[in-house]
Amino acid sequence: MSLWVFIQDQVLGMKWLNELIGELLLSVGVDIYSKMGGSIQFWLYDVIKIFVLLGILIYGISIIESYFPPEKCKKILSRFNGLKANTIAALLGTVTPFCSCSSIPIFIGFTKAGLPLGVTFSFLISSPLVDLGSLVLLTSIFGAEIALLYVLLGLVVAVIGGTVIDKTRMEGYLESLVDENAETRENAWQWIQEHRLEYAKDITLATVKKVFWYVLVGVGIGAFIHNWIPESFIEEVLGSDNYFSVILATVIGIPMYADIFGTIPIAEALYYKGAGLGVVLSFMMGVTALSLPSIVMLRKAVKPKLLTVFIGIVAIGIILTGYFFNFIQNFI
Numbered sequence: 001m002s003l004w005v006f007i008q009d010q011v012l013g014m015k016w017l018n019e020l021i022g023e024l025l026l027s028v029g030v031d032i033y034s035k036m037g038g039s040i041q042f043w044l045y046d047v048i049k050i051f052v053l054l055g056i057l058i059y060g061i062s063i064i065e066s067y068f069p070p071e072k073c074k075k076i077l078s079r080f081n082g083l084k085a086n087t088i089a090a091l092l093g094t095v096t097p098f099c100s101c102s103s104i105p106i107f108i109g110f111t112k113a114g115l116p117l118g119v120t121f122s123f124l125i126s127s128p129l130v131d132l133g134s135l136v137l138l139t140s141i142f143g144a145e146i147a148l149l150y151v152l153l154g155l156v157v158a159v160i161g162g163t164v165i166d167k168t169r170m171e172g173y174l175e176s177l178v179d180e181n182a183e184t185r186e187n188a189w190q191w192i193q194e195h196r197l198e199y200a201k202d203i204t205l206a207t208v209k210k211v212f213w214y215v216l217v218g219v220g221i222g223a224f225i226h227n228w229i230p231e232s233f234i235e236e237v238l239g240s241d242n243y244f245s246v247i248l249a250t251v252i253g254i255p256m257y258a259d260i261f262g263t264i265p266i267a268e269a270l271y272y273k274g275a276g277l278g279v280v281l282s283f284m285m286g287v288t289a290l291s292l293p294s295i296v297m298l299r300k301a302v303k304p305k306l307l308t309v310f311i312g313i314v315a316i317g318i319i320l321t322g323y324f325f326n327f328i329q330n331f332i
Contacts, residue, residue: 004144012140014052018045035227042223046265050215051208053140054261057133058207062200064095064132066192073106074113083163086122090158093126094151103127104297111174111301118166124298125314126158129289137261141268142277146325150281153324157285157317164313165306173306214262222265231274240276240329246322249279250315253286263287277329282322289314 009015021044022032031037073092080088093103103124110120130151138147192199225234238245253263267280290311299307 008139008144012053012136014045014049014140017049021045021048039223039227042226042269043219046219046222046268047215049140050137050219050261050265053137054133054208054211054215055204057136059200059204061095061132062203063196065203066196066199068092068095069192074110074115077110077115077119081116083159085116085119086159086162086166087155089119089122089162090126090130090155093123093158094130094132094155104294104301107298108301116166117171117174118162118164120162121165121310122158122162125161125289126155128294129158129285130154133261134264137264141264142271146277149325149328153321154285157314157321161310161313161317165309168309170306170309173303175301175303211261215265218262219265222269225266225269225273229273234270235274238270238275238279240278240326242276245276245279246282246319246326249275249283250286250318250322253283254290254292254315276322276326278322278325278327281325282318285318285321286315289318 018041022041025032025037025041025044030040032041076092077085077089106127107120107124110123111117135147135151138150142150236242238249242248263284267284270283271277271280295307295311298310302310
């Protein structure tokens with residue numbers, strides 16, 4: 001247990017870095033116990049920690065992902081049907097380090113390959129919502145129990161969501177799309193198989209570049225919440241005692257767009273200021289799985305009725321997950 005606490009606090013949480021930054025700021029005359037000084041310390045610590053973990057995680061995940069090109073995923077998924085197929089699709093989504101917008105082209109490829117609609121949606125829900133990187137970062141902040149529960153329930157939402165969509169028999173509500181770049185993508189994946197390490201490096205740099213400003217802004221918002229907003233206000237509006245707080249957090253999260261790495265610092269600050277656990281996690285899920293840009297992109301692939309069903313199913317799943325976390329918060 002002491003070894004795991006060390007790994008969680010010092011390796012993943014990098015608390016030694018927070019202490020080091022505090023000492024450095026004090027040495028140059030910054031009062032880290034003031035609101036401004038505390039905000040600076042929070043911002044520097046979280047930004048450095050996230051980018052260090054992000055770089056290591058994305059590099060490793062990209063190598064894993066290089067073994068799962070779309071054609072291989074299609075072959076794997078085609079061997080299963082029903083609930084098993086939805087479960088495998090959701091699990092495949094966890095090894096793809098994509099945001100919701102990046103997952104949609106793969107979703108389109110799966111639908112064109114003739115995979116069942118529910119299976120493709122299980123992948124689409126899981127891919128931005130749950131990945132190995134989020135598991136490690138959530139563990140560093142909230143602990144292993146909460147992180148594992150988040151991943152497990154995210155997979156449950158993906159599996160159930162895909163299964164329900166499959167039962168609606170809405171295959172006729174897919175837009176007709178012509179795959180003009182299939183040959184180009186096939187050549188690209190062939191190159192990836194031969195240059196995995198270079199591919200992992202390129203994906204890592206591209207991902208860091210893509211999320212750079214989201215992380216800076218997200219940590220900035222987290223620092224502001226952590227040091228400037230009264231705890232009583234957070235508890236009143238977003239505390240677990242407020243019955244509508246989960247719904248409010250989900251609705252607020254949907255119009256936003258950020259990678260999960262930029263969302264976690266905000267969730268962390270809200271949680272330690274008194275927001276309910278289910279509130280912050282449903283906020284994260286709303287941002288990552290139902291952002292407006294991803295909905296706009298998805299509209300190009302599916303018709304309004306199917307899009308509405310997708311949004312409704314995922315939103316209900318997120319809200320129920322949030323209430324579940326609020327309920328068990330006192331038992332963790």
